[in-house]
Amino acid sequence: DALPILPEKKRRSAVSIGSSDSSGSRASYSRLPSQYDNISEEEQQLQNPTHGFTPFAIVSPQQHGVPSMPPGFQEADPSELSRIPEKPPPLPEKKSRHILAYMQFVEDYSEPQPHVFYQTPQNEHIYEQRNKRFQEVYGFNDSFSSTDSSSQEFVPPPALPPKQRQLEPAESENAQEVNQDDSETMGGSETGKQDGDDRRAKALESADSGQCEEEVDELSLIEHEEIMSRLTLKQEGEDGPEVRGGSVDILIVHATETDRKDLVLYCEAFLTTYRTFIPPEDIIKKLHYRYETFCNCPDTFKKRVSKNTFFVLVRVVDELCLAELSDEILKVLMELVFRLVCSGELSLARVLRKNILDKAEQKRIVRVLALMKPLAARGVSARPGTLHDFHSHEIAEQLTLLDAELFYKIEIPEVLLWAKEQNEEKSPNLTQFTEHFNNMSYWVRSIIIQQEKAQDRERLLLKFIKIMKHLRKLNNFNSYLAILSALDSAPIRRLEWQKQTSEGLAEYCMLIDSSSSFRAYRAALAEVEPPCIPYLGLILQDLTFVHLGNPDFIDGKINFSKRWQQFNILDSMRRFQQVHYELKRNDEIVSFFNDFGDHLAEEALWELSLKIKPRNIQRRKTEREEKT
Incomplete structure (x- = not known):
């Protein structure tokens, strides 16, 4: 069968x-x-x-x-099959081990006085000069050379082909009947009007779905008095910024008042911290909407409003992190460039397009350099040498040079984002900087404790104290504290040292004394003039304290007072990143460092320390049990 x-x-x-x-x-x-x-x-x-x-x-x-x-599959129960997830469970989030280890110096963090975070930055003129340079680089003075009636006498841009303007057949026939001058004059305004109508229609649709109509109207406000009336301002006698809070849209509108000199610091605080309450792609869309609302208006004041809005838009694009330069944001930006071209704003489209291409090229170069980075290893024929072969000031300069290369790569949003999410993957440059600090610290511990003779260990420790002295002169607090953390670590500190050496080391430890919320270090940092490389552990701890200790919203509005504190904390870091060191690279010393990869682990350091100075057996067993 x-x-x-x-x-x-x-x-x-x-x-x-x-x-x-x-x-x-x-x-x-x-x-x-x-x-x-x-x-x-x-x-x-x-x-x-x-x-x-x-x-x-x-x-x-x-x-x-x-x-x-x-x-x-024979005994599978349908109820059990229904509980099987469609997607695999997410991987556990990686812990920030490098940055948390870096912050061990500030474990005894205590709450500082409120006025520490509410102080007005003393470098307002630096931000004004920065805005002026930005306008010169991107040609804003040329794009908006005048706001009077003479600006209307400029030769209009040539008309774009009908296909690019996406005209309907009937519109194309009408356009052919009129003369070329009328077509050139009206083409941009018709397209801008159509785009504006589309955006307003979408805004009304979102309002019907639950979005407040008042929020949509706020993006169209232009009168300063009306804008201020919608903001929450500080009361008489209160500390902090003038603006305490407001809705997302009104904060954006207030930031576009860039021609008011009394709002320079507010605009900088907004551009530094807006990511904490609105994604970059959303603020780009809102700024584009506000620009299109007024760009085609004949009124001089409204044209200036559109100019200021576009300036803020370009600032937002210019300060995007490389990690934020996603395909979605690139698509939004290129669509904006296309709209500018279609409306005849060729100079503005060129400015924005140049900005986008510069950021994309910068991201490509970073990727290429990461793949082509040479190994910092000694040559085969090179003599191993010792630390005593080099002068202390030369070693300090090379440590500063290596620190500076990593410090200048850190982007401000990385630091702000880590304090909020503590995710090292979203702060790659900050993670690399802190990992370098940790490796240097363990490298110092290793080469000291690997010396068999006590006099050799003593000599090396004194050498590092001299290096710290030169690092202090160079205002390199980062490498200074990396070495100090090594010399003051338990496996090193418990060994026998000369009394004079121990007293000298204690004097250097006073800089990072935790009393009064690290008052000594804060005072030293406030007095230095750039160039300077600060210890970022205290900045990260301050940001974390402000983030956890203050609500994001007050009475349903954005708590901008919290953002002002974050801006103040990051102000010193931004100031130090703008001035670079002028030091020459010494390949011999850098090769001797070998990227600080030749160091022992914590357990191996303790074994050598106990071998040099044994403890009684009972305490030794107890410590091993605790480690296990």
Whole structure:
């Protein structure tokens, strides 16, 4: 008797039936790749030898025409199958081990006085000069050379082809009937009007779905008095900024009043901290909407409003982190460039396009350099040498040079984002900077404790104290504290040292004394003039304290007072990043450092320390048990 024919299998689309003989052997097919394919079939056979079946295979039918189920699926309960998630569970988030280890110096952090974070930055003129340079670089003075009636006498841009303007057939016929001058004059305004109508229609649709109509209207406000009336201002006698809070839209509108000199610091605080309450792509869209609202108005004041709005938009794009330069943001920006071209704003489109291309090229260069980075290793024929072969001031200069290369790469949003999420993957440059600090600290501990003779260890420790002295003159607090953390670590500190050496080291430790919320270090940092490399651990701790200790919203409005504190904390870091060191690289010393990769782990350091100065057996066992 012939076996009944199996019905056509419809569960899989790409089936490759193998050859089958009269004995009814199994015919397999190629299944689609799965997101759970992290174990090979060979490993599955070793782990489950009793099953002995190929996953998702077509099994020869039984005598009654019912295909047999593999053993692993025979007793499956439908209720259990419904509980199987469609997607695999997310991987556990990586802990910030490098940055948290870097911040060990400020473990005894205490709450500082409120006025510490509410002080007005003393470098307002620096921000004014920066805005002026920005306008010169991107040609804003040329793009908006005048706001009077003479600006209307400029030769209009040439008309774009109808296909690019996406005109309807009827509109194309009408456009051909009028003369060329009228077409050139009206083309940009018609397109801008149509775009503005589309945006307003979308805004009304969102309002019907629950968005407040007042929020939409706020993006169209231009009168300063009306804008201020919608902001929450500080009361008489209160500390902090003038603006205490407001809705997202009114804060954006207030930031576009860039021609008011009394709002320079507010605009900088807004541009520094806006990511804490609105994503970059959203603020770009809102600024574009506000620009389009007034760009085609004949009124001089409204044209100035559009100019200021576009200036803030370019500032937002210019200060995007490389990690934020996603495909979605690039798409939004290129659509904006296209709209500017279609409306005849060729100079503005050129400014924005140049800004976008510069950021994209910068991101590409960073990727290439990361792949081509040479290994900082000594040559085969190089003499190993010792630390005493180099002068202390030369070592301090090279430590500063290596620190500076990493410090200048850190982007301000990285630091602000870490305080909020503590995710090292979103702060790659900050993570690299702190990892360098940790490696340097363990490298110092290792080369000291690996010396067998006490006099050699003493000599090395004094050498590092001299290096710290030169680092202090160079205003390099980061390497200074990296060495200090090594000399003051438990495996080093417990050894026998000369009294004079111990007293000298204690004097250097006073800089990072935790009393009065690290008042000594804060005072020293406030007195220095750039160039300077600060210790970022205290900045990160301050930002974390402000983030956890202040609400994001007050009475349903953005708590801008919290953002002002964050801006103040980051002000010193921004100031130091603008002035660079003028030091020459010494490849011999840098090669000797070998990227500080030759260091021992914490356990190995303790073993050598206990070997040099043993403790009683009972305490030794207790410590080992604690580590286990």
